[in-house]
Amino acid sequence: MSVTQHGRAPSRPLSAEERAFRILRILLPVIVAACGTGVWELVVRRFAIPPYVLPAPSAIFATLISDWYVLFQSLLTTLLTTLEGFIAAAVGGIALALIFNLSKLVEVSLFPYAVILQVTPVIAIAPLLLIYLPQQTAVVVCAWIVGFFPVLSNTTLGLSSVDRNLAGLFQLYGASRWQTLRYLKLPTALPFILGGLRIAGGLSLIGAVVAEIAAGTAGAGSGLAYRIAESGYRLNIPRMFAALFLLSLAGIVIYALLALVSHLALRRWHESALGKES
């Protein structure tokens, strides 16, 4: 037997058009940002708007530099909370989905409560948690609550998306439950899990911010959200903007990191990570 055709397409160099499009994809958003900031700066200067109403981008940038130490400490605090909440959400969501997959009874018993936890606004739960839990724990729990449901529901969906014939094959070869999980269910679920984690990353940040604001009004905390609230009371509007800028940046970085992880894990086989031409 011989096979002459070759499966892997030779990787060809990008055409000029494709290269131009790649550059444009980066360049255009940058131009939009530059224009927006420029117009903002001009408007503030032209109409001499006081900084406690609307600070100019240059003033926000100056605050970012001058208040860097305070802001950076707050950023670290918020990021740590987010990370703890995210890890708890990832581990908890995947573990619970695995348990659901093994036992229909557990799933039927517990799933409604997972939904209730999801649909109850976290901002309404946060003050209660702050009463019963130490503050740092309460903040992490908030980040966990909002992050864990997407992981749970996506993992559940992924674990039940197994190809029927492959499942039959595993049965034919007498695969144990553990082998079926390890070699069939988890790899099938991986793209779903990564999708859930991508959502959970951003949501954990939101959960952390909501809890910090709830906790901050109770008089403690030093996260970025607390800085925003505090600066608001003091009419330090440039610092509010600077803190907000850092929060957005943190959100973007979290998303980009998780997207990168997802791409690296799936790039050789999953449709979502493959180029259109292949």
Added chain:
Amino acid sequence: MTEARLPDADTSIAGLAISLRDVTKAYDNGVMALGPIDLAVRKGEFVALVGPSGCGKSTALRVIAGLMAPSSGRVSLAHRDDDRLPGQGIGFVFQEPTLMPWTSVRENVRLPLRLAHAPASDSDARVASALASVGLAEFADSYPRELSGGMKMRVSLARALVTDPEILLMDEPFAALDEITRFRLNNDLLALWRNLKKTVVFVTHSVFESVYLSERVIVMTQRPGRLQAEIRIDTSAPRDEEFRTSAAYGEFCRKVSAALAPSYAGQAAL
């Protein structure tokens, strides 16, 4: 369900690889899918099952494989003494390649050995030889999506052969391929069968494919599938392109088609 998969008294005496006795299969919703059928396949024989779609040919194959329990009747398979592990005696090729997209061709072929906890040193050699036997040795590190439909089917075949099973069950494996590729895979399968001396049960809806490949064509009726007729393809001609265009081949095809016609009776509107 009665006495499913009991001892191999049926098979060991008569040199049979597969023996079905009064086997029926009803689905949970009460629909009778199969039987009752009796079927005996000799060791090393190549048998084709043809019939209209939905007639239970695939169900029959799944019952033989143990993927479904029969509702009644008895299924027995020949075992080799060294078949300690489940599934080792059977290779199954599905209609689709049914490969794991997340791992390489090599790991896909290794799967049955991995599930049987075979030692790595032994399985490396087996995987390499199975891939070589289907002509894909140099594609071991490719991923399934990088292969053409025919090559994926070859990987599926290599995976079925990697445990060196006594019995190869094939469920319309080449139905989705273009004709040229199918002819090539037909020839390759025949060469493998002659070399490896497996017992093959090949389900197809193509009269021409069944005659070209098998020693015996079994025609099944509409659901619930029963055995309608049996046509021996007793020709000494080598199965090659010449046979495919010979008058004898045409005559066998006509016989099988004629046997198949009653199964389609009542479907005149189609």
